[in-house]
Amino acid sequence: MTASAATIDVSLPDGSVRTLPQGSTGLDLAKSIGSRLAKAAVATVINGAESDLGIQLPSGAVVAIITSDSDAGRHVLRHSTAHVLAQAVLQLYPGAKFSIGPAIEDGFYYDFDLPGAATFSDDDLSKIDSKMREIIKAGQPFVRSEMSSADALKLFVDQPYKCEIIERVTTGAADGTDVSEVQAGDVVSVYRNTETFVDLCRGPHVATTSALGHFALMKVAGAYWRGNEKGPMLQRIYGTAWESKSALDEHITRLAEAEKRDHRKLAVEMDLLSFPQELGGGLAVWHPKGAIIRKLMEDYSRHRHQTGGYQFVFTPHIANAELFETSGHLHFYKDGMYPPMEMDNGTYYPKPMNCPMHCLIYRDRQRSYRELPLRLFELGTVYRYERAGTLHGLLRIRGFTQDDSHIFCTEDQMADEITSLLDFVLSVLRQFGFEDFEFKLSTRDPDKSVGTDEIWGKATTALREALERHGVQYSVKEGDAAFYGPKIDIDVRDAIGRKWQLSTIQCDFNLPERFGLEYIGADNARHRPIMLHRALFGSVERFFGVLLEHYGGAFPTWLAPVQVRVLAVTSGHEAYAQSLVDQLVAEGFRVDTSTADEQLGKRIRSAKLERIPYVLVVGDDDVAHQTVGVNPRGGEVVRDVKFSAFAEQLRVETQSAANISGLRG
RNA sequence: GCCGGGUUAGCUCAGUGGUAGAGCAACCGCCUUGUAAGCGGUAGGUCGUGGGUUCAAUCCCCACACCCGGCUCCA
Structure with missing residues (x-):
């Protein structure tokens, strides 16, 4: 042959x-x-x-x-670029140890341990970037070879992190962080670029470094080895890499667009709220324009709950330690709580959750099965001690308000209740312009939970069935449940495709037990109810932040702080403008005007920058014919519209919300 | 909490070991304007807070607070 x-x-x-x-x-x-x-x-x-x-x-x-222009192809590019990064760092910082460098969404990173616990600063990035471009220009081949674990341990004798990965694979202790480096088994593969640079890796890689080049190093960060905060802190470099210059540029543009929508930036620009330094980290104050939007959101929520079979309750912000002993929070959740206040008759804590107080309401008198499901609803403000480094605008704060409800029901009612809850949640989220949802089922962590296997099983099954009845796709997060029971979390995708976790539906059989909750059944015997915790917005503050980014500050008319601004062409038309404002305000719309000191173009520009849904311009013709010029946000100007017609259109547009809030809008 | 970077006028940002500047916004005038920036002027800052070094600190050093990017954690 x-x-x-x-x-x-x-x-x-x-x-x-x-x-x-x-x-x-x-x-x-x-x-x-x-x-x-x-x-x-x-x-x-x-x-x-x-x-x-x-x-x-x-x-x-x-x-x-x-x-290279597929997801899998970019993954290869990114992983290969990570190797180039490692080689550059090892050359520039002799004695550096390298650990892992996977491809991630939109990019890659690599973690290093620098000699003498040195750290990278932003200035190091440009130096590393240049070295990487040299390596790419050199067209080094990626040469794969396979060897036994024992040989690999010898090859990486000076690289303790590589040795640890090899050993974990050999002993079967490998987890998700290892698999990008090596496949299970006793044979490992390595990729060699030069005499001196070889990296443990399962591949695949591009043929030579010449196939790379459209990358950018983005930022440096500390990262714990294996994500263990007791372990060593490594130095991580993040980068992004794409198949072409234009794809890289598009990505950079997308990042800039996302930055423009940043709720922290928009909140300042639009005068919605602030985080005064004197107030302390993670605590916000709401300015009038932010507060009106929040109020409309809350009014809408109250309306939906009122018509959805819920009963409103109110509870205080602090409680005696005894309550949190009973609920188990002082045992399972103490790290997340504000420190205690000592008072003459005991120790008090700000509440981190509303549930214990709702249990007290349930327990205040004997309950009958005829009352169940009993749904208690509260916009309840809670305080949680979040570690300083984790705070993030409105999305992660220390004092926030949950649209919180606790539903007490029988075991038999649990599955139906969860099913209808899913409808309820989605219908509320849709009102705020979200259409794309992802569901996550979180199951028990045996080390951090209470309750029997049997009841966990029952509750998990009920949640799973509800998801399946809805025919929705969901992922399972093993061990991610709260200590008291399994849960469904709902992520939404916003207007530019980012995912946010908002709603949660949680089963709880722990608190009914701890509080000794009971109801008298049809059989005249005492039974223990199941409790469901659920929040739709999750936190009103976080939801507001997400909404702000989702809309890019351009709130729909029913939520906009100012819905209409009427502009007189000259001061001679101001009386007419004011009469239109008065008519609309009398109907509950949020409308204002500004005097004609500035040129019309400038006043329109200001209104546009404020993202006001409608600008009405009125001049001589309009005064004569009871008309307006309508300049809608994102639309075309229409002249000579009858004011009555515009007002009617506004009524129709905001109708669904109008009868809810008592306000137009 | 950990690693890195920050904090200068209401906002966005320059700047210097000898007590600070621009644009926009604000205020006051002039202009009376038809769909995204008319013109001129005025005012506005203990340069995050507290210590230290120095003849002199907004600038250099230390601590703290807060913010940003990550890690860990999470609504």
């Missing part, structure tokens, strides 16, 4: 079969299909397994080419 005569057949994803010379690689296959494909190819999938382009194809294999 001569090599030149021998051929192999491989089949492609579309089912077609190609014949290639024996010994052909993925790259050869790509070339045989087309030069553009060959240029874009970064790796192959051979019989379902990702491999390097240079791997010889076995006959009969099913082969797909991974191109």
Whole structure:
């Protein structure tokens, strides 16, 4: 058999079969299909397994080419760029130890341990960037080899983190953070770029560093080794990498767009709220324009709860330690609580949750099964001690208000209740413009939980059934539940595709037990109710922050702090403008005007920057004919609209919210 | 809490070991204006707080507070 005569057949994803010379690689296959494909190819999938382009194809294999503009291809680019980063750092900082460097969404990172516990500063990034570009220019090959764990341990004898990864794989202790480096088993693979630089890695990688180059180093950060805060703090460098200059530029532009929507920035620009330093970290004050939006959100929430079978309650902000002993918070949640206040008749804590107080309301008198499900609702403000470094605008603060409800029901009612809750949650979220949801089912962490296996099983099943009845996709997060029971968390996607966790539905059989809650059943015996915790906004503050970013500050008319601004062309038209303002305000709309000291164009610009939904311009013609010029946000100007017609359109647009809040809007 | 970077006028940001500047906003005039910036003027800051070094600190050092990016944690 001569090599030149021998051929192999491989089949492609579309089912077609190609014949290639024996010994052909993925790259050869790509070339045989087309030069553009060959240029874009970064790796192959051979019989379902990702491999390097240079791997010889076995006959009969099913082969797909991974191109750089696919998710999988970018993953390869990013992972390979991470190796280049590691090589650059090891060259520039002799004695540095490298640990892990995976591809992540939109980029990659690599964690290092610098000699003498040195740290990176932002200035180091440009130096590292230049070195990386040298490496890329040199066109170093990525050469794969496989070896036994024992040999690998010798190869990485000076690299303790690599050795730890190898050992964990060998002993079967590997977890998710290891799999980007190595596959399970006793054989590990390494990729060598130069005499001196070799990295433990499962691959695949691009053929040479020349295939890279459209990258940017983004930021430096500390990161715990293996995410363990008791472990060493490593130095992490984040980067992003793309298949082309234009894709990289687009990504940078997207980041800039997201930054423009940053709720902290918009809150300042739009005068919605602030975090005065004297107030302390993670505590906000609401200015009038932010407060009116919040009030409308809360009014809407109250209305939906009132018509949705809930009863309103109010509870205080602090409670005696005894209450939190009973609830178990002082045992399971103490780290998340504000420190205690000593008073003459005991120790008091600000409440981190509303549930214990709602339990007290339930327990105040005997309950009958006829009362269940009993749904208690409160916009309850809670205080949680969040560690200083975790605070983040409105999305992570120390004092916040939950649209909180605790539903007491029988075990039999639990599944139906959860099912209808899901409808309720989604219908409320849709009112705020969210359409794209993701569901997560969190299950028990045996080390951090109370209750029997049986009841956990029952509750988890009820949640799962509710999700399945809705026919929605959901992911399971093992061990992510609260200490008292399993839960469903709902993420929403906002207008620019980012995910936010908002709503939560949680089962609890712990608190009814701890508080000794009971109801008298139809059988005249005492039974223990199940308790469901649920919040739709989650936290009003966080929801507001998400909403602000979702709308980019351009709140829909029913929520906008100022819905209409009437502008007189000259001061001679101000009386007419004011009469329109008065008519709309009398109907409950939020409308204002500004005097004609500035030029019209400038006043319109100001209104646009404030993101006011409608600007009405009135001049001579309008005074004469009871009309207005309508300049809607994001739309075209229409002249000579009858004012009555505009007012009617405004009524229709805001109708659903109007009868809820008592305000137009 | 940990690692890194910050904090200068209401906002966005320059700047210097010898007690500070721009643009926008504000205020006052002039202009009376038809759909995103008319012109001129005035006022506004103990340079985050407290210590230290120095003849002299907004600038250098230390501590603290707060903010930003991550890690950990989380509504």
